[in-house]
Amino acid sequence: MGTSSSTALTTADKSKGGVSGAVETGGKTGRLVLAKCKLTRVPAEVWLLGDRLRSLDLSGNALENLTSQIGVLTKLQSLRLSCNALQELPMELIHLSELHTLLADHNKLHTVAAVLPRQKLKKLDLSYNAFEGEVGHPRLALPPCTALANLSHNRITGFAPSFGFEALQALEELDIDDNAVQTLPPAVGEMTKLKCLKARNNQLASVPSEIFAKTEIHLLQLDGNPITVGILRETPGFDLFMARRAERINKGISQGLHPDRSICGLADDVEREIKP
Template sequence: MIGVHDGLNSPRKESGTEDTSPFPSKYLMRNTRVLRVVKAQIKEVPMEVLEAAQQELVNIVNLGNNQLREIPKDMILLNEHLTQLILSRNQISFVPTNISQYSKLEVLNLSSNLLCELPMELGGLHLLRELDISHNRFHHLPACIYELSQLESLVAHDNNIKSVDASDLGLGGMPELLILNLNNNDINVVPPILGNMPKLKSLELWGNPFRQPRHQILSMGTPAVLSYLRTRIPI
C-alpha cells in the first residue's frame, strides 16, 4: 500500500525505570507524533493515553494486531490531526458514523476484522487516499467508498464480494484510483467498463469465479486486462 507508515518501535524504559505499560510515553509521542501499540492484546485504549496523544499532536495511530472490538470512542480527541489510522487484525465489527470527523485522514487500514458494512459517513473523508478493507466479511463494496473521490488505493481482497459497480456512480466515478485489489472474492462478472478507468495501474482479480477474462490474460498484467475489457464494452 502506498505510503503507509506504522510508526516507530517504542522503548519500554525511561529514566532507568522499567515501564510495563504497552503504551508509549508522552515524550516518545512528542518526538515521533506516533501512537503505536501492536501485538499487545489490548482491548481498549485508556482516555489518558489519548489525551496525551492529543496534547503531543499525534497524527499516526497504529493499533494493529490487538483485541479491539470497536474503534476507541475517545479516539475522536485526535480528529484534528490524524492522517493515518491502522486498526488491522482486531475484532472490530462496525465503524461509527463519527468517522467523518477525522477530516484529515489520508490512510485507513481496517483489514482483518469482522466488518460487513461501512457507514455512509465514511464517504465524507475527502482527503482519504488509501483504504484497506481486505480480510473482512463484505458481500459488496460499501456505497460510501464511491464517494471517496481522492482515493488512489482500494484493497478489498479476501472478502465475499459478489459484484462491483463500475458505472459513473461507482468505481467509474473515482478518477484518481491507481490500485484496485479484488483478489479472492466471489465476483462472477467483471464489468468491461473497468477498462476505461483513466489512471488504473494495478487491477488484481485472481481467485474469483468469473470466466472472462481468462487466466492467460490475467497473467499478462493490468494493461492487458484493461485492454481486453475495453474490447468487451458494448458499442
C-alpha cells in the same frame, strides 16, 4: 513495520512504564505505537493527545470497537487497525479530514461506506473482513481521493450501480483477489488512472473492453478465474493493454528486474495447444 513497532513498545516498557510511557512519548513525537499490547479497549489517555497525534498504530490487539472519541484526533494522518476484532467503525471517523492511510484488514467489518473520510484518504486496506454481496452504498464505497484500495479476501460477488466508479478518478490500484466476483461492469473504465487490477481467484469469465480502452491499466492479474487468454485476445482494446504491458516489461528488464511474462497470470491457450 512490525520491527519498529516492537522496538518502540519495548523501549517504552523499559523506560516509561508500558502503555502509559508509550502514550507520553507519542504526545511528544506525534506517533503512537500500541501494536500487540493485548488491548481490549483504547486507553483513555490516548484521546487526551488530541490534535498532537499524527499516526496511531493499534494493530494486533483484541479491540472489538472504537469509541466516538476517535473524532478528537483531528490531525491524524495514519490509522492502523489491522488484526483486531472490529465489526464496525465509529461515525466520528469521517471527521478525520487529514487521514490519508487507513489499514483495517483482518477484522470483522461488513459496512464502512458512511464513515470513511473523503478529503485525503489515499490508501485503504479492508482485506480479510466480512464484506459480502454486491459492493456499494450503504455497505462499502470508496472516497474519490483513494489511490490504493485492497478489498481482497472478502465475500464480494460484484459491484452495485451505486458503487460510483466514475468518481474514482484517483484510483491507481484495486485489489479484489479471493472474492466471488462474477462480472466487472463497463463502468470500471471510468477509473481512467487505473494501472493495476488484481482479481485472482474469482468467477470472471470475461472483462469489459472499457478496462483496456479507457484506463491506463498495464498490470491485470486474473489467474484462478474461468477466463482464458483466448477470450482476452478477442476483447476490443486488448492490443492497447498489451502495448502498455510490453512497455512496462521492457522498462523492468532495463532496470535489472525479471517481470512476469505470463499474460494476466493465465496459461496461454496457443502454447497449451502446441504442447504434447
